[in-house]
Amino acid sequence: MYITKAELQDFRNYENLVIEFHPNVNLILGNNAQGKTNLIEAIYLSSLGKSFRTSNDFEMIKFGKKFFRIKIEAEKKDEDVCVEMAVSKESKAVKLNGHKIRKISELLESIYIVVFSPEDLKIVKEEPEKRRKFIDRELCQIKPVYFNNISKYKKVLLQRNAMLKENSPKITLLEIWNQELCEYGAKIITHRAEFVKKIDKISSEIHKNITNGREKLHVQYESNVPFMKNLEDQKSLFLEKINENLEKDLLRRSTSVGPHRDDLKITINGIDIRKYGSQGQQRTAALSLKLAEIMLIKDETEEDCILLLDDVLSELDEERQNYLINSLSGIQLFITSAELSEKVKSTLPEGKRFYVENGKIKEAE
Structure with a gap:
C-alpha cells in the first residue's frame, strides 16, 4: 500500500x-x-x-x-x-x-498509517492519556468495531459526568448510564487486553534486537477494572466497581473507574522505566512500540x-x-x-x- x-x-x-x-x-x-x-x-x-x-x-x-x-x-x-x-x-x-x-x-x-513524531518519544514517561491514545489510535485502524465502542463509551461517560455535576443527580438515570458504560467499557477492556498482549510480544523482540540482547522489554496492560476473559464477567465486574465507587463519584462529581483511567506498565529488565528509566531507554522503548505497531498492522490486515x-x-x-x-x-x-x-x-x-x-x-x- x-x-x-x-x-x-x-x-x-x-x-x-x-x-x-x-x-x-x-x-x-x-x-x-x-x-x-x-x-x-x-x-x-x-x-x-x-x-x-x-x-x-x-x-x-x-x-x-x-x-x-x-x-x-x-x-x-x-x-x-x-x-x-x-x-x-x-x-x-x-x-x-x-x-x-x-x-x-x-x-x-x-x-x-502510523505516525511517529517527537511527541511519541515521550509516550513512555508522560501522562497515562498519551499511552491510552497510543492504544486507541492503533485499535481504531485495525478494528472499526473498537472505534464505535470507544466513541459510544466517551459519549456515555460525558453524560454520566454531567449528571454527577448536578445538585441532585437522579440515581435511576445514573443506573441507566452505568449499564451502558459497562456495556461498551467491557468490550474496550477486552480489545485492549488482546492488543497489549500482541504488542508486548512484538516490541519485546524488537527491543531485544536494538539492544543486542542486553535488555528485556515488557509491556503490561494496567486496566482500571481488572481484566476478565469472559465478556459477561467483565461487564459484571465493571458494574460492581461502578456501584462500589458511587459515593466517591457523587462527591468528586466525576467517574472514577473505567477504561478512561487505564495505563500501560512498561519495564526493562523488571524495572519500571516510566519512573526509573534513562532517557535513552525510554526512547528505545518508544521506538520499539512504534515499530511493533507497523508489524501488528501487517499481521492483522496483511x-x-x-x-x-x-x-x-x-x-x-x-x-x-x-x-x-x-x-x-x-x-x-x-x-x-x-x-x-x-x-x-x-x-x-x-x-x-x-x-x-x-x-x-x-x-x-
Missing part, C-alpha cells in the same frame, strides 16, 4: 497543492514552520478521518478562508483508494471512492502500512536511526526534517525529495 497523490485546498498554510509521491521514500525538507508537518497531517486524515495534532477540525482551515478540501489517492494490493474530505465551520463531509460516508468508522481499514516520520530522525542517535531505517524496507516512508545528514540520505531507499517554503513545494531534480 502506498499514497500516490495528494491535493490540498486552503489546508493550513497551503492554498492549492497537487503533489505526486514515490512508493518508497518521500523526503519533505525545509525550515521550521514552512508546512512540512501540515502536509503529512493531511495525509494522515485519510486514515482515521482526524488529525494527530488537534481535535478541532476548524484549526486546519487556512487563515481567512471558510473551508478546506483534501483529496488523497492510494494504491493497495487489490484496489485503488481515494479519500476526499471537506471541512467548514458548519459541516464535515468525507467521501470514500466517490461515495459519501455517514460515519467515520466506514473510512477505517481503507488506508493504514497490508503494509504507510509510516510518517515527522521530524523524529534528528531526535534519535545514529544507532537508532540506522535500526529504524533498516527495519522499514518495503513500506512507504514520509520523512520530514529541517535537514538530514548525507550519511542518513545515503542509507535511504530510492525515492523523491521535496523542499517546502511557506506552503510551496518544489521537487528536487
Whole structure:
C-alpha cells in the first residue's frame, strides 16, 4: 500500500497543492514552520478521518478562508483508494471512492498509517492519556468495531459526568448510564487486553534486537477494572466497581473507574522505566512500540502500512536511526526534517525529495 497523490485546498498554510509521491521514500525538507508537518497531517486524515495534532477540525482551515478540501489517492494490493474530505465551520463531509460516508468508522481499514513524531518519544514517561491514545489510535485502524465502542463509551461517560455535576443527580438515570458504560467499557477492556498482549510480544523482540540482547522489554496492560476473559464477567465486574465507587463519584462529581483511567506498565529488565528509566531507554522503548505497531498492522490486515516520520530522525542517535531505517524496507516512508545528514540520505531507499517554503513545494531534480 502506498499514497500516490495528494491535493490540498486552503489546508493550513497551503492554498492549492497537487503533489505526486514515490512508493518508497518521500523526503519533505525545509525550515521550521514552512508546512512540512501540515502536509503529512493531511495525509494522515485519510486514515482515521482526524488529525494527530488537534481535535478541532476548524484549526486546519487556512487563515481567512471558510473551508478546506483534501483529496488523497492510494494504491493497495487489490484496489485503488481515494479519500476526499471537506471541512467548514458548519459541516464535515468525507467521501470514500466517490461515495459519501455517514460515519467515520466506514473510512477505517481503507488506508493504514502510523505516525511517529517527537511527541511519541515521550509516550513512555508522560501522562497515562498519551499511552491510552497510543492504544486507541492503533485499535481504531485495525478494528472499526473498537472505534464505535470507544466513541459510544466517551459519549456515555460525558453524560454520566454531567449528571454527577448536578445538585441532585437522579440515581435511576445514573443506573441507566452505568449499564451502558459497562456495556461498551467491557468490550474496550477486552480489545485492549488482546492488543497489549500482541504488542508486548512484538516490541519485546524488537527491543531485544536494538539492544543486542542486553535488555528485556515488557509491556503490561494496567486496566482500571481488572481484566476478565469472559465478556459477561467483565461487564459484571465493571458494574460492581461502578456501584462500589458511587459515593466517591457523587462527591468528586466525576467517574472514577473505567477504561478512561487505564495505563500501560512498561519495564526493562523488571524495572519500571516510566519512573526509573534513562532517557535513552525510554526512547528505545518508544521506538520499539512504534515499530511493533507497523508489524501488528501487517499481521492483522496483511497490508503494509504507510509510516510518517515527522521530524523524529534528528531526535534519535545514529544507532537508532540506522535500526529504524533498516527495519522499514518495503513500506512507504514520509520523512520530514529541517535537514538530514548525507550519511542518513545515503542509507535511504530510492525515492523523491521535496523542499517546502511557506506552503510551496518544489521537487528536487
